Amino acid sequence: MGGYRAPVRIDLAGGWSDAPPFCQRVGGEVVNIAINKYAFASVDVSDDGHLSASYSSEVPIGSGLGTTGAINVALMAAIKGENNCEELAYQFERLLGNHGGRQDQWAAKYGGIQHLKFIGEDVERLQLSPPPSFEKWIENHLILADTGIRHVSGDLHRNVWDRYDEVLPHLMEIRQSGRDMATAVQRDDRYNVCESMKNYTNAVGKLNPELNEPYLELETMSEVLAWKGMGAAAGGYVGIISRNPDATRARLSWDELDWKIDREGLIYSDD
Secondary structure (H helix, E strand, C coil): CCEEEEEEEEEEECCCCCCCCHHHHCCEEEEEEEEEEEEEEEEEECCCCCEEEEEEECCCCCCCCCHHHHHHHHHHHHHHCCCCHHHHHHHHHHHCCCCCCCHHHHHHHHCCEEEEEEECCEEEEEECCCCHHHHHHHHHHEEEEECCCCCCHHHHHHHHHCCHHHHHHHHHHHHHHHHHHHHHHHCCCHHHHHHHHHHHHHHHHHHCHHHCHHHHHHHHCCCEEEEEECCCCCCCEEEEEECCHHHHHHHCCCEECCCCECCCCCEEECC
């Protein structure tokens, strides 16, 4: 029985700005990278018309890598076909009470490195194409480490959106970090990749200091150039850009996830 495979993602900057109400009132911008860790889904219809669905993932839910979005993209593709499965997956999650945005589903559908713009209910997708040397650099110097703390991103979002007017200036900073990151990635401007990530992390800390607390030990590591909690933060995976990855790995107590860029996005397999 065949099924669909969809990648999870790393978000480099701009997350939170893809979610309503900010994306509807102002517009958001996110840069993310699909990676070679996957969610799988398949659907089987028996001879008497009964439908059964199965799904799994190589990365835990609550990891901050968009696992739920990837699962639902694969599942919607298995049920309804690939056309518009990213939007169907997002709407399905909204029905279940998830207050997050659309970046996870678009990463899972299309793969690669993307600059995503969110305007109202619409998504504008720009595939970034930095030189191969940038891709090698980011794969070698961005460590994905698992704090072991799991969270529900919808709960984290609800805490922020209930204070919308208070946090609006910081959401504007977050959107700008996504815009700056897109320019830096496309130009292979590694200094400003790190600066954009740092600006994002600082702005997230203004939304709620607890979001960054699990990662603060990284501030003591002089070789770390930038870091950010993946997804809504507050645990899960953290992305760490280090000038000396081996030295950073030696000092971390967290498990590392080996990763490469996924360029295929959602695919169907007969296996």
